Amino acid sequence: MxxxxxxxxxxxxxxxxxxxxxxxxxxxxxxxxxxxxxxxxxxxxxxxxxxxxxxxxxxxxxxxxxxxxxxxxxxxxxxxxxxxxxxxxxxxxxxxxxxxxxxxxxxxxxxxxxxxxxxxxxxxxxxxxxxxxxxxxxxxxxxxxxxxxxxxxxxxxxxxxxxxxxxxxxxxxxxxxxxxxxxxxxxxxxxxxxxxxxxxxxxxxxxxxxxxSIRRELSAFGRLQVWLSLAVAAIGFGGMFSIFSYIAKTTTDTAGLPTTMVAVVLALFGIGMNVGNVVGSRMADYSLNGTIGGVLAFNVVLMAIFSLTAHNPIMLCVCVFLTGCGFAACPAVQTRLMDVAADAQTLAAASNHSAFNIANALGAWLGGMVIAAGYGYGATGFVGSVLSALGLVVFLISVALEKRTSRR
Missing domain, CATH: 1.20.1250.20 (MFS general substrate transporter like domains)
Structure with missing residues (x-):
């Protein structure tokens, strides 16, 4: 349960x-x-x-x-x-x-x-x-x-x-x-x-x-847990977009693969998203918080490995597939937002997708900064690792506050 x-x-x-x-x-x-x-x-x-x-x-x-x-x-x-x-x-x-x-x-x-x-x-x-x-x-x-x-x-x-x-x-x-x-x-x-x-x-x-009423829906933004959950989505999952935004150039320039392989790598990412969605949904029905925290912790390690091995075509494909699997936490985050919003669920549930678009913009922006600084396309994984770690910290704070409130 x-x-x-x-x-x-x-x-x-x-x-x-x-x-x-x-x-x-x-x-x-x-x-x-x-x-x-x-x-x-x-x-x-x-x-x-x-x-x-x-x-x-x-x-x-x-x-x-x-x-x-x-x-x-x-x-x-x-x-x-x-x-x-x-x-x-x-x-x-x-x-x-x-x-x-x-x-x-x-x-x-x-x-x-x-x-x-x-x-x-x-x-x-x-x-x-x-x-x-x-x-x-x-x-x-x-x-x-x-x-x-x-x-x-x-x-x-x-x-x-x-x-x-x-x-x-x-x-x-x-x-x-x-x-x-x-x-x-x-x-x-x-x-x-x-x-x-x-x-x-x-x-x-x-x-x-x-x-x-409009007032009741707006009350969602008066709940700290709603803001913390949105922050987990906006920060913690920016790493996925940091890698994905520049995956084409990483494939050709860093791994040295031909342009024709970009479509294959993108397909691996898509397959990973589908696998993650199915498996993650089942995992979250048993442990909602465990799934979110576990995926974030997994991403911290995975994305660092991505940067260290992006020059290797096989490891690039494996890491891209597993990065797509990180979508496993998305249905869980969506459901957690619905839970913590109480009777203002519509606004909270809809805002989740605003948060993920912020993650998209944040990840692409920070990834671009690292590339422009001369660290190469493979370094986008380190950006993702840092963002995942920050998201995990926010999530752990959220859970700790939730437990503290529950005890009271």
């Missing part, structure tokens, strides 16, 4: 009675929610492989075109808490339909954008529903699961995101390179539209929880 002292809190807000749903219906609901994650993951990462085509279309440099990635990430960071708070009085089904509808429209409009400024603005708008969707979808999945299987339910929803890195993004990238980068965003918009249809068909209508 979960070792979190507040493990039962996320079970209080059951807006959908799982007793009235068959296992097949619950599975279809989870598939519908995961489809949205698949679309979001594909839309977020496909642009990275199509930047040269976008730059050519709008006659800007590739670095300037990269600003659209930052615009999307900024939309995620800003949109998640704001939407979660403002939508406090909306049924979760209605909110999910609105969020995925906005995502689908945003991607369709992105594909039609006439100029670079409008394209950048549309990527920002499209990023707004990202965090809130995952947060609400996780809450719905957890509310339909028994206490000892909550994290696995959350993991199945997040499986859409991890599968996107392995299948959705490569397919969309290939389509974009074969036809036009605009075709890739039309594809993502279609996935968003399909998700809207699936949620509308399979997810039962739910009632708004009694006492739900």
């Amino acid at each position: 979960t070792d979190c002292t507040t493990a039962d809190r996320s079970l209080v807000d059951r807006r959908i009675d799982p007793a009235q749903l068959s296992p097949a219906t619950i599975l279809l609901i989870e598939i519908a929610l995961a489809a949205g994650g698949f679309g979001i993951g594909t839309g977020e990462f496909v642009i990275m492989g199509l930047l040269p085509e976008v730059a050519t279309t709008y006659q800007v440099s590739v670095p300037d075109a990269g600003n659209v990635i930052s615009a999307y990430a900024l939309g995620v960071v800003i949109g998640a808490p704001i939407i979660a708070a403002l939508a406090a009085k909306l049924p979760r089904k209605t909110l999910l339909l609105l969020l995925m509808g906005l995502f689908a429209i945003g991607n369709f409009a992105s594909a039609m954008a006439p100029g670079f400024l409008s394209f950048t603005a549309l990527r920002f708008i499209t990023g707004l529903p990202h965090g809130a969707y995952f947060g609400v979808a996780a809450l719905v999945a957890a509310s339909m699961a028994p206490p000892h299987r909550r994290v696995r339910a959350v993991g199945r929803v997040m499986l859409g995101l991890t599968i996107a890195t392995l299948i959705g993004t490569p397919i969309a990238t290939f389509l974009g390179q074969l036809m036009s980068w605009r075709a890739a965003f039309f594809m993502v918009a279609a996935i968003g539209g399909l998700t809207v249809a699936l949620i509308a068909i399979y997810l039962p209508k739910d009632e708004v929880a009694e006492g739900a």
Whole structure:
């Protein structure tokens, strides 16, 4: 059973009675929610492989075109808490339909954008529903699961995101390179539209929880444990992004592998994410805190080994796969946030994805600084090791304070 002292809190807000749903219906609901994650993951990462085509279309440099990635990430960071708070009085089904509808429209409009400024603005708008969707979808999945299987339910929803890195993004990238980068965003918009249809068909209508309000959701930010959990995500998992952001150059320049091997290394990372998601979800249902702390400690050692052995092609592939496995803690962190937020779960759950986008920016920035200082691409692993260690310290402080409060 979960070792979190507040493990039962996320079970209080059951807006959908799982007793009235068959296992097949619950599975279809989870598939519908995961489809949205698949679309979001594909839309977020496909642009990275199509930047040269976008730059050519709008006659800007590739670095300037990269600003659209930052615009999307900024939309995620800003949109998640704001939407979660403002939508406090909306049924979760209605909110999910609105969020995925906005995502689908945003991607369709992105594909039609006439100029670079409008394209950048549309990527920002499209990023707004990202965090809130995952947060609400996780809450719905957890509310339909028994206490000892909550994290696995959350993991199945997040499986859409991890599968996107392995299948959705490569397919969309290939389509974009074969036809036009605009075709890739039309594809993502279609996935968003399909998700809207699936949620509308399979997810039962739910009632708004009694006492739900913007003020109650904002109370999440008055809880120290919420801030500490967000800090664990924002700091502790920046190392994954420090390595991943520069993995292509590490593969070719440090390990000396041909450019054709970059796709293989990226695939290993994606496979690792999927393995980590499945295994980590099961581990966290037995020990939520143990999984988070264990993965962070594992990453401290692993990422240091990555830097020491990045010149070796075999070790590079092994370490990249295991770095992807670090995603094992993500469903656990999501669930812990839902626990410590008590009756302000929507805002806390959505903010988790803002924290992970901060981790993305922080890891890439610090990794870039180390590379610019002349330490080489392999040194990004040392950055990840330090960030993981800092995240572990924050997590241990969080657990110690939680135990102290529980004793009182």
